[in-house]
Amino acid sequence: MTGTGRFPHLFRPMRLGPITLANRIVFGAHPTGYAEDGLPTERHAAYYAARARGGAGLIIAEEQSVHPSDRPRERTIRGFDPAVVARHRKVTEAVHREGVPILAQINHNGGQSTSLYSRRPLWAPSPVADPAFREVPKALERQEISEIIDGYGLVAGHCVEGGFDGVELQCAHSSIVRAFLSPATNRRGDRYGGSPANRTRLLSEIISEVRRRIGPDLVLGVRLCCDELVDGGTTLEDAIAVARVLEASGKVDYVGASIGVSTAAPHLDGASMHIPPGYALFVANALRRAVDLPVIGAGRFKDPVQADRALADGHCDLVDVVRGQIADPDFAAKARAGAPEAVRVCLSCNQDCVGRVRANRRLGCVENPRVGREFLPALSSRRAGRDVLVAGAGPAGLQTALAAARAGHRVRVYEAERAAGGQVLLAASTPGRAEFGVLVRNQLTECRRLGVRVEYGRPVDAELVRREAPEVLVVATGARPRRPAWGRGRERVVDVRDVLSGRVRPSGSVLLVDEVGFHQATGTAELLADRGCVVEVVTSAMVVGQDLATTLDLENWCVRATAKGIGETCDHEVVRVGECARTGRLEVELAYLPTGETSGRTVDWVVCALPQAPLDGLYRALRRHPSVQTLRVGDCVAPRRVDMAVIEGERIGTSL
Ligand SMILES: Cc1cc2nc3c(=O)[nH]c(=O)nc-3n(C[C@H](O)[C@H](O)[C@H](O)COP(=O)(O)O)c2cc1C
Ligand code: SF4
Incomplete structure (x- = not known):
């Protein structure tokens, strides 16, 4: 019809x-x-x-x-x-x-x-x-x-x-x-x-x-x-x-x-x-x-x-x-x-x-890198028809793939996990944020339309690259959580990704550490509060989820946090985490940044939203490959937000 x-x-x-x-x-x-x-x-x-x-x-x-x-x-x-x-x-x-x-x-x-x-x-x-x-x-x-x-x-x-x-x-x-x-x-x-x-x-x-x-x-x-x-x-x-x-x-x-x-x-x-x-x-x-x-x-x-x-x-x-x-x-x-x-x-x-x-910048769109650039000619590839392998089906990898396919290359994407999306899927699993996952659905729809093959459960390593010998390898393997020095050796000091992926299931009282200022900590805090945990978010910034103001989400977060009984402590950083010998609970020492004065919390879990580390091992191993042009894109270059993953994917995909 x-x-x-x-x-x-x-x-x-x-x-x-x-x-x-x-x-x-x-x-x-x-x-x-x-x-x-x-x-x-x-x-x-x-x-x-x-x-x-x-x-x-x-x-x-x-x-x-x-x-x-x-x-x-x-x-x-x-x-x-x-x-x-x-x-x-x-x-x-x-x-x-x-x-x-x-x-x-x-x-x-x-x-x-x-x-x-x-x-x-x-x-x-x-x-x-x-x-x-x-x-x-x-x-x-x-x-x-x-x-x-x-x-x-x-x-x-x-x-x-x-x-x-x-x-x-x-x-x-x-x-x-x-x-x-x-x-x-x-x-x-x-x-x-x-x-x-x-x-x-x-x-x-x-x-x-x-x-x-x-x-x-x-x-x-x-x-x-x-x-x-x-x-x-x-x-x-x-x-x-x-x-x-x-x-x-x-x-x-x-x-x-x-x-x-x-x-x-x-x-x-x-x-x-x-x-x-x-x-x-x-x-x-x-x-x-x-x-x-x-x-x-x-x-x-x-x-x-x-x-x-x-x-x-x-x-x-x-x-x-x-x-x-x-x-x-x-x-x-x-x-x-x-x-x-x-x-x-x-x-x-x-x-x-x-x-x-x-922020007084030009309007754009995380999903559409052409927004505001419609007056420029679309970038076109110098050499169409190349054989391109993309390692990783997160937003950067998928955008690279669809941009490369649009430019006339033969593209396949191998993803180590069983589903596409990487961190976007985790982000979309927090309360009220399912629509964020539509990004990946949209990218996959476009990949299908352009004939890009996406295969799951296929980690890429040097041996696979030798066997398949693509002309171009684009590494889009993302980022990994960085463990804080104060949490080493503590099993119940975990990352938000551990919680959202289901690797761990915290219960009781949870201290969430927000050093990212976006939805990572606030979304996980809500998820845990909804599961019955007693949650407090601590940040060295002046506001928890500081950048939520830019997306008009701060007011509503404050309303929801209050309704869910989520505590917020600002201007504090974690100095040390110990374990009580008798109860096994975590004893967290916090410092108030303006004065250095310390205070303590006793909790069952500490969950961290911290800046991540690039997962760039594959790129480093193959970047000087004699016959495969090896590039990287997205968080495995430097962990950032999804807009940069998409923009970079588009740029690399159209410039092959
Ligand atoms: C970046 C941005 C700025 C906006 N500023 C204005 C404005 O100056 N005048 C106005 O009448 N509406 C403004 N709006 C509201 C839109 O006209 C529209 O009502 C709003 O985005 C809801 O529609 P949507 O959900 O389809 O985006 C703005 C919307 C956006 C996304
Ligand atoms: S809300 Fe997000 S997806 Fe929608 S137009 Fe704005 S940046 Fe693009």
């Missing part, structure tokens, strides 16, 4: 104000970090064009700032700069060549920003500091409100000149308009504060100005925060009232429905795999029942089946698939072709999309 038959709701065309969409799949707005000097680039054009070519029904380009007082990120687009127009044209022409409409999101982040880049005070309805940035903004004066409205108009005008099919006002996660709408951040006593009508005034005036500038033939959408989940903030009822005002204005063509505030509930902005798919659909559903405007639903739509179901059930009229199309630009085309199983499903890991953008 074709996709249009299999997903009848997704592929039903629809009118959106003055334009027609071929299908209901939206590639919604998200900052990319691709701007240079505040202007869009060819990186943007190629990035959006790839999703348009891949079948998206509508693209909404990343947010542009409407005023110099708003520069939340280093690479924010200065929509008010007339120089954007020529750059916009390049972007819109590239997308229109694929026959797909493109809107521009425009915004002012108000107090949810920083003066770090602009060196100007933040502007907001009232001097209420944002909980994340903690910077007290300047309350807008009447004249400045007019400047903001004019800014929206100016930027909308630039979008028209730049060839966009319309604009979307971001009044959702992070926006001065949201701050005006919300009783939590709008404490004004003038005609822009107080009653709901007064709080909605700025939005209404912006809509009038923007509609005046774009005219009747372009789309105007408004993305609303439908539940701030903040004490005293905007509720769903408030948002419905605003949506009714928008509808009554006759100037708005659709509403987008999201929940949470970026800086107060960031884990709901780009929700990770710990939040259920479709978590924000209830607000879309409520808006749809309240108004006749088309509603865009958002939030962890990752596969066409689920997206079609949201439409079929009447929750929304359009579905935002953002990370789903970052990971696989051909998401829509594959669904349309009736091949949803071919979609490279997003993991909702947030590592290279949200994580990099929040």
Whole structure:
């Protein structure tokens, strides 16, 4: 059955104000970090064009700032700069060549920003500091409100000149308009504060100005925060009232429905795999029942089946698939072709999309090394048809194999274990993280499609290489746990990998040592707490699972850790582990780093998440082989995170 038959709701065309969409799949707005000097680039054009070519029904380009007082990120687009127009044209022409409409999101982040880049005070309805940035903004004066409205108009005008099919006002996660709408951040006593009508005034005036500038033939959408989940903030009822005002204005063509505030509930902005798919659909559903405007639903739509179901059930009229199309630009085309199983499903890991953008880096994707590089020609092999053996079917080995096969080589992968995936499989076995394992499933699907042979229970050694005599050997044997000096000779001092692989099964009280700062310690801590262990995590860092903040997982980890009774001790390192002669229990001495003061714990097990050591014996043995070109990739070069394994695999596989 074709996709249009299999997903009848997704592929039903629809009118959106003055334009027609071929299908209901939206590639919604998200900052990319691709701007240079505040202007869009060819990186943007190629990035959006790839999703348009891949079948998206509508693209909404990343947010542009409407005023110099708003520069939340280093690479924010200065929509008010007339120089954007020529750059916009390049972007819109590239997308229109694929026959797909493109809107521009425009915004002012108000107090949810920083003066770090602009060196100007933040502007907001009232001097209420944002909980994340903690910077007290300047309350807008009447004249400045007019400047903001004019800014929206100016930027909308630039979008028209730049060839966009319309604009979307971001009044959702992070926006001065949201701050005006919300009783939590709008404490004004003038005609822009107080009653709901007064709080909605700025939005209404912006809509009038923007509609005046774009005219009747372009789309105007408004993305609303439908539940701030903040004490005293905007509720769903408030948002419905605003949506009714928008509808009554006759100037708005659709509403987008999201929940949470970026800086107060960031884990709901780009929700990770710990939040259920479709978590924000209830607000879309409520808006749809309240108004006749088309509603865009958002939030962890990752596969066409689920997206079609949201439409079929009447929750929304359009579905935002953002990370789903970052990971696989051909998401829509594959669904349309009736091949949803071919979609490279997003993991909702947030590592290279949200994580990099929040660090002011260019957006990427752990699964898709081409993200942000679509404007570059795909690397091609100088000598196709080589006989390639990859040792190890972890993410680095599999990516090498599929990239090499794509480049025209004959590739086989030998894996010593009974399954592919290496550490990814272990990581995916911790509570709430099963979706991480989809990475390997996606890679294996692609390997199968490309004819790569993957064999299990086949360790590679020098003898095997001599017998099979490949032209190229790529060693992807990964890393091994490093035993801490303080744990030597203690059987119950183990690594998280020992626990996750089932080699040991700790019980009783467990001290988990987190020196990695990512999911290794926190995931294992949850697993053990779920099994009834009494768990404490100790780290030399200031926070357990420090880097979880980058993937929007920290807040939720803290909530879950508290619920599961997991203790956390920061700024401490393990100095010594002894064994009680009488009870056999482990006696752990910890040092408080700022003072060196020591304290003790008596536990049944110590489980370590520590930096690992490369497993590079095979590479070292064969690197000077006279007839087999021997390369290595991934953790056996240097143990890192999965994004680097995939990027390196792609690089090596395409360069053979
Ligand atoms: C890196 C990143 C940044 C985002 N920033 C914005 C933004 O500036 N404006 C916005 O309306 N939504 C933003 N979003 C939210 C997306 O539009 C979308 O609602 C969210 O990713 C949930 O959809 P998904 O699960 O399909 O990714 C962002 C999402 C990501 C992944
Ligand atoms: S980095 Fe992770 S969450 Fe982001 S698009 Fe890729 S797979 Fe999805």
